[in-house]
Amino acid sequence: MDQSEFFIDADKETGNKPSRERGKNLHKPLAARMRPRCLSEVVGQDHILEGGSLLPRLIKSNRFGSLLFYGPPGCGKTSIADAIAAETGSRFVRINAVMSNVGELREILGLARKMPESQTILFIDEIHRFNKSQQDLLLPDVEEGNIRLIGATTHNPGFYINPPLLSRSHLFRLEPLDSEVIAGVLKTALEDEERGLGKRKCSSSDELLKDFAVLCDGDLRRALNALEVVVLSLPEATAILPEHLESFAKERRIRYDANEDEHYDTASAFIKSMRGGAPDAALYWMAKMLEGGEDPRFIARRLVIFASEDVGMADAQALPLAVAAHRACDFVGMPECRINLAHAVVYLATAPKSNTAYKALDQAQENLRKEPVQTVPLSLKDTGGQASKRMGHGEGYLYSHGFEEGISGQEYLENPVTFYHPGKNGEEKAIGERMKRWAELKKSPKPKK
Numbered sequence: 001m002d003q004s005e006f007f008i009d010a011d012k013e014t015g016n017k018p019s020r021e022r023g024k025n026l027h028k029p030l031a032a033r034m035r036p037r038c039l040s041e042v043v044g045q046d047h048i049l050e051g052g053s054l055l056p057r058l059i060k061s062n063r064f065g066s067l068l069f070y071g072p073p074g075c076g077k078t079s080i081a082d083a084i085a086a087e088t089g090s091r092f093v094r095i096n097a098v099m100s101n102v103g104e105l106r107e108i109l110g111l112a113r114k115m116p117e118s119q120t121i122l123f124i125d126e127i128h129r130f131n132k133s134q135q136d137l138l139l140p141d142v143e144e145g146n147i148r149l150i151g152a153t154t155h156n157p158g159f160y161i162n163p164p165l166l167s168r169s170h171l172f173r174l175e176p177l178d179s180e181v182i183a184g185v186l187k188t189a190l191e192d193e194e195r196g197l198g199k200r201k202c203s204s205s206d207e208l209l210k211d212f213a214v215l216c217d218g219d220l221r222r223a224l225n226a227l228e229v230v231v232l233s234l235p236e237a238t239a240i241l242p243e244h245l246e247s248f249a250k251e252r253r254i255r256y257d258a259n260e261d262e263h264y265d266t267a268s269a270f271i272k273s274m275r276g277g278a279p280d281a282a283l284y285w286m287a288k289m290l291e292g293g294e295d296p297r298f299i300a301r302r303l304v305i306f307a308s309e310d311v312g313m314a315d316a317q318a319l320p321l322a323v324a325a326h327r328a329c330d331f332v333g334m335p336e337c338r339i340n341l342a343h344a345v346v347y348l349a350t351a352p353k354s355n356t357a358y359k360a361l362d363q364a365q366e367n368l369r370k371e372p373v374q375t376v377p378l379s380l381k382d383t384g385g386q387a388s389k390r391m392g393h394g395e396g397y398l399y400s401h402g403f404e405e406g407i408s409g410q411e412y413l414e415n416p417v418t419f420y421h422p423g424k425n426g427e428e429k430a431i432g433e434r435m436k437r438w439a440e441l442k443k444s445p446k447p448k449k
Contacts, residue, residue, distance in 0.1 A: 029228065041083070065145075067169060078152060084150065092121050095125070112147045182213035182223050186212055267285075286299060308358065310353055311353055313357055313422070321347055356420060364419045407445055
């Protein structure tokens with residue numbers, strides 16, 4: 001049997017034409033025609049494919065179980081799955097989780113049970129789109145070996161793949177492709193007459209191909225399709241020039257999915273850059289969020305939190321500044337409020353840092369959870385109303401303003417506990433010195449004359 005007959009789209013199992021015919025269908029997009037035909041042709045993922053690595057050894061021995069490939073768009077997840085099926089001679093069923101359903105899955109799994117000799121590989125693109133029930137449906141056949149599952153996802157599997165399925169799979173993380181790697185594939189595509197664009201005899205400098213790669217943010221599929229559009233728009237035997245890239249440069253799209261992994265990862269880098277005193281990096285990550293369409297109010301809220309969590313007592317002006325930036329986002333809006341955000345980001349990134357107030361609260365809450373809850377001392381209880389006064393509320397309270405420097409020496413907990421330990425950065429150094437003086441004054445408080 002022709003090996004191409006083993007490559008099947010799930011919705012065409014009833015006898016339609018196989019979806020994969022290598023090098024024959026020139027109407028396919030360039031990215032599809034240039035797909036690697038074996039693992040050795042896969043580029044840019046040496047950390048999982050170099051000689052002696054786990055994945056090539058599993059494929060060579062044909063003794064692998066279920067595999068999960070996690071990485072950004074256009075990094076080679078589908079290409080690796082195709083190559084694995086070709087090298088192992090397996091029956092390859094391809095579905096996309098966006099368009100599939102439980103009925104289709106049951107049909108695929110039932111047929112796989114009837115064809116154990118075919119060693120069915122079920123490739124599920126965007127597997128994170130399957131809900132829990134759909135993922136659970138795969139488990140029995142994965143465990144019995146009726147199918148070998150290969151899942152591809154752009155989302156963190158720890159959040160989107162059911163733990164039982166994740167525990168039964170080898171997880172491989174793929175990285176965005178380096179611009180040099182992408183440029184090399186583009187050059188091959190320009191010269192390849194069988195699968196690529198070689199018959200059009202167009203040419204390009206290596207530097208221009210690298211510019212193509214940079215514009216596509218590590219997405220090889222996007223780069224190949226962009227190159228095809230440019231070449232097909234030019235007469236044959238034409239040199240590609242910088243002006244031919246201008247339309248792509250103007251419409252460059254930043255890979256940023258609001259409310260998904262890219263959102264959380266970029267926000268994390270943004271916060272950590274400010275915490276580390278790196279204003280340039282913080283501005284870069286904020287710019288990425290804004291270019292990706294992030295709501296500026298989300299950024300502003302993070303600044304308000306950061307002002308107390310990470311700057312805190314080292315610079316008491318950080319919080320009102322962050323709140324002002326948040327308010328500016330509401331009544332100024334984009335694009336101008338980005339200037340207010342930049343002002344706040346640079347201030348917070350370059351401010352002295354302290355998390356002592358945050359840590360002190362954590363310790364106070366932990367004390368409440370672990371120790372007996374202290375009652376309010378009688379001297380500190382509210383004195384409003386005759387009943388309170390008859391019960392002695394407020395007796396023994398020392399009015400702080402009646403003592404020098406406002407220190408009466410009174411304790412405000414029945415069992416004093418220290419949670420707040422002043423740091424030595426910024427304004428907090430002076431706070432620490434002030435508290436040391438107060439500790440001395442408490443030993444011998446002096447009433448005002």
